[in-house]
Amino acid sequence: MKANRLIYLIKGELIRLHKYKVTTISFLIAIIWGVVLYFVEGDIFNSLLPFLILVDATLMSLMYIGSVMFFEKKESTISTMLVTPAKHSEIILSKIFANTIHNFLSTALIVIVFVLIKDVQINYLLITLAVIIATLFHTTIGFLLSYYQKDFTTMLMTIMMVSFILLIPSALYAFNILKAAFWEYLLLINPIQAASEIINQAFKPIDLNWKYYFSLVYLIIGGILVYKYLVLTKFKNYAVSISGV
Amino acid sequence: MNNIFEVKNLQFKYHKNQENVLKGLNFEIKEGEIFGFLGPSGAGKSTTQKIIIKILENYQGKILFKGEDLATYDNQFFEDIGVSFEMPIHFSKMTAMENMTFFQQLYQKKADIEKLMKRVGLWEDKDRMVGEYSKGMKIRLNMVRALLNQPNMLFLDEPTNGLDPTNAKILKDMIREFREAGGTVFITSHIMADIDQLCDRVAFIVNGEIKEIDSPRNLKIRYGQSVVKLEYSENNKIIEKEFPLENLGENKEFINLIKTKNIETIHSGETTLEDIFIKVTGVKLEDESQ
Incomplete structure (x- = not known):
């Protein structure tokens, strides 16, 4: 893979995220969250900020990559990319990396606003790592989900359904409705729970336990496997099926 | 090539x-x-x-x-x-x-x-x-x-x-x-x-x-007809005649017609690519363009 071509493609993706107003929407959402959090105090604030970062790095990642893929499908631009010297891996990775950069910046905006307005204690290294890993993983999953969506509405419904299914057990555990000890372990295979583990670590005194390392490795290895064995291998079939050549 | x-x-x-x-x-x-x-x-x-x-x-x-x-x-x-x-x-x-x-x-x-x-x-x-x-x-x-x-x-x-x-x-x-x-x-x-x-x-x-x-x-050439079609008017009527291309220069009736009659159109029997498409594929082009 030519590094300069990948960088060029990432730049192109970032420009299009701006042109298609995805960046504007994500920054508006970040500002809205900022305003909401400004009026929240105490314990609620302490739990709401990590939760918003979690939503941004997971569910919003699925939404953004889904909308990008929908635009591309609608405009048949993937067809024309197939007949350029760009490799499939470059086309896919440029979208995943560009969406991760874009999502990271919108999350960073929320964090910066709160560091400036409120006295928030965050471990910047851990939050940076957590947001990047969680976003990369969920963007890759979003890329895969987009292969099976016929239109934008179906895509939104699927993302909502997947999110709902994944969030319910974590929420039930968080509210002490699921009390059995094994849930603590079992829930870690839920990528949203794993993302929550690594994001929450940035808001606590440093205590990198096995759950943290497991979640981190799980998201990294899982993301690579999903990319290599599902996203990359199914890309050509998907691209050909939507091309009207 | x-x-x-x-x-x-x-x-x-x-x-x-x-x-x-x-x-x-x-x-x-x-x-x-x-x-x-x-x-x-x-x-x-x-x-x-x-x-x-x-x-x-x-x-x-x-x-x-x-x-x-x-x-x-x-x-x-x-x-x-x-x-x-x-x-x-x-x-x-x-x-x-x-x-x-x-x-x-x-x-x-x-x-x-x-x-x-x-x-x-x-x-x-x-x-x-x-x-x-x-x-x-x-x-x-x-x-x-x-x-x-x-x-x-x-x-x-x-x-x-x-x-x-x-x-x-x-x-x-x-x-x-x-x-x-x-x-x-x-x-x-x-x-x-x-x-x-x-x-x-x-x-x-x-x-x-x-x-x-x-x-x-x-x-x-292959799908067309090796003929010449001509139309002439006579007694306020349009008459159509067809002659084989082979030895056309020696066809006395053809030579006589073009010398004596008021020829209005003359065409070779060459077909069009559209007709060949229909013959070969069995599908009309208007169906295709829909």
């Missing part, structure tokens, strides 16, 4: 189908020719094109590109070819110039975008969003997109469909000039007049098999 493509016993089956879509195609495309690939919907035109531009794999048979197995070429193959799709394939919220510049940077060889855009009459609109373009403008932009990398071979899918006669002529002239400069063209179109004007050879594909392959001239 050398063959740029040689297709030998090409067979292909989609996963969901039980039957082969392509049933042993054999044809070659010669370097420097305009090769027309014609057939009704579902005949296998698009599948064949997808295979020879390397976006469909898992075919059976052999395809040679410049004498080498097509399967051995990596993505550098795309440096050599230009593809114009039938549908618009641009980012609608970017200007035409931004689109062209973006795609061109992916190639090593680079054509003069300004010259191409001027040629198709889009230079004045280069800074407009493609989403604001009419269908005809998008089709002309497709042609610029196909030529961005100075390809040696062009694949054109319905290149003049939806264009007014003036712009269709500009595109046809560009295709001829590309051929005259040494380029090879693979073209599919249901506009038989364009095919007739442009192509050196045409192939008709029906139900995954090539039924005919020859120059438009030879096909017209």
Whole structure:
């Protein structure tokens, strides 16, 4: 893979995220969250900020990559990319990396606003790592989900359904409705729970336990496997099926 | 002329189908020719094109590109070819110039975008969003997109469909000039007049098999009638007569008619490519264009 071509493609993706107003929407959402959090105090604030970062790095990642893929499908631009010297891996990775950069910046905006307005204690290294890993993983999953969506509405419904299914057990555990000890372990295979583990670590005194390392490795290895064995291998079939050549 | 493509016993089956879509195609495309690939919907035109531009794999048979197995070429193959799709394939919220510049940077060889855009009459609109373009403008932009990398071979899918006669002529002239400069063209179109004007050879594909392959001239002679038809008026009536072309100069009745009668029309029995399409494929073109 030519590094300069990948960088060029990432730049192109970032420009299009701006042109298609995805960046504007994500920054508006970040500002809205900022305003909401400004009026929240105490314990609620302490739990709401990590939760918003979690939503941004997971569910919003699925939404953004889904909308990008929908635009591309609608405009048949993937067809024309197939007949350029760009490799499939470059086309896919440029979208995943560009969406991760874009999502990271919108999350960073929320964090910066709160560091400036409120006295928030965050471990910047851990939050940076957590947001990047969680976003990369969920963007890759979003890329895969987009292969099976016929239109934008179906895509939104699927993302909502997947999110709902994944969030319910974590929420039930968080509210002490699921009390059995094994849930603590079992829930870690839920990528949203794993993302929550690594994001929450940035808001606590440093205590990198096995759950943290497991979640981190799980998201990294899982993301690579999903990319290599599902996203990359199914890309050509998907691209050909939507091309009207 | 050398063959740029040689297709030998090409067979292909989609996963969901039980039957082969392509049933042993054999044809070659010669370097420097305009090769027309014609057939009704579902005949296998698009599948064949997808295979020879390397976006469909898992075919059976052999395809040679410049004498080498097509399967051995990596993505550098795309440096050599230009593809114009039938549908618009641009980012609608970017200007035409931004689109062209973006795609061109992916190639090593680079054509003069300004010259191409001027040629198709889009230079004045280069800074407009493609989403604001009419269908005809998008089709002309497709042609610029196909030529961005100075390809040696062009694949054109319905290149003049939806264009007014003036712009269709500009595109046809560009295709001829590309051929005259040494380029090879693979073209599919249901506009038989364009095919007739442009192509050196045409192939008709029906139900995954090539039924005919020859120059438009030879096909017209083969499928036409070797006769001359003439009409003349006599006693306020139009009379039609038909004479065999063979030894026409010695046909006394024919010579007598053209000497003594008021001839109104005279035609050879040559058929049209459209009639040949209908005869070979069994499908009318108006059904195809819907």
